[in-house]
């Protein structure tokens with residue numbers, strides 16, 4: 001039920017800190033040990049490469065999660081769009097592990113890859129919000145998102161839950177492989193939960209940004225580098241699907257190779273700056289578009305901010321940043337849809353789970 005909320009999407013955005021804490025509790029025992037099935041741990045230790053298969057928002061969560069699997073667990077990881085995998089199939093490693101990410105567990109594009117790789121004899125792990133879903137039943141192993149039912153068509157809390165569960169999977173593997181980490185990812189997830197809570201209290205600031213920058217625009221660009229780029233893809237998808245503004249997420253450095261031709265006087269360009277190593281570079285990309293008339297909005301992280309930034313998110317560990325920086329992107333999309341009179345929870349042409357290929 002929506003309770004006092006006008007839309008499920010807003011309720012689900014607000015639930016994200018709670019979901020994050022529920023995930024930490026569900027996967028951790030009283031002695032700070034992680035409660036993953038030994039078979040999953042075994043499969044993670046055995047594999048020489050992970051192939052993440054997903055669609056839409058879940059694909060974007062996979063891109064962010066890849067960072068954990070490579071940086072914490074030391075496993076090379078590829079992320080593939082489910083509907084393309086069979087036609088653009090990479091040369092597989094000797095011991096692949098397939099990880100399917102799907103909120104619904106019913107996405108037909110992902111299922112057809114699952115059927116194919118099971119025929120080939122490869123192991124599969126599904127990360128899903130729906131226990132007993134098709135992907136969960138047909139995989140060897142399942143990890144649950146514990147996000148609670150997601151009703152709004154635009155996925156929000158499932159995305160942050162997917163990233164958090166991928167982080168937990170990566171930490172568990174790092175511990176099993178005795179890889180020493182120079183930070184405590186579980187503690188960082190708890191810090192992220194608090195940071196998201198702070199952000200959900202800043203709705204008016206985001207609504208104001210929407211009112212002055214996105215109320216009537218036809219298009220918008222999201223630019224970022226490093227993991228900010230992945231969040232830009234998600235920010236653009238959210239904005240497109242519920243507000244019908246034509247939006248694209250771009251790698252900051254790639255814009256000048258063609259797409260910058262689309263920047264006109266007043267074109268909104270939303271830039272993410274949460275990563276120290278690209279902070280300078282993304283800001284010069286913003287200068288490039290501002291010089292061509294763009295209306296810039298920089299979303300930075302505390303510690304990297306400058307006075308002219310439109311919004312500053314609380315400081316969290318850089319690897320965890322997508323969990324936090326996506327929240328203002330979700331709110332931008334929400335208020336853009338609201339102010340443009342769109343049906344927030346049920347956008348046109350879309351269904352909650354896509355069961356056709």
Ligand code: F6R
Pocket residue numbers: 055056057058059101102103104105106107110153154155156237238241352353354
């Ligand atoms: C976007 C959205 C879709 C889904 C995609 C995959 O807000 O909801 O892009 O993420 O259809 O769905 P699942 O995760 O159920 O496989």
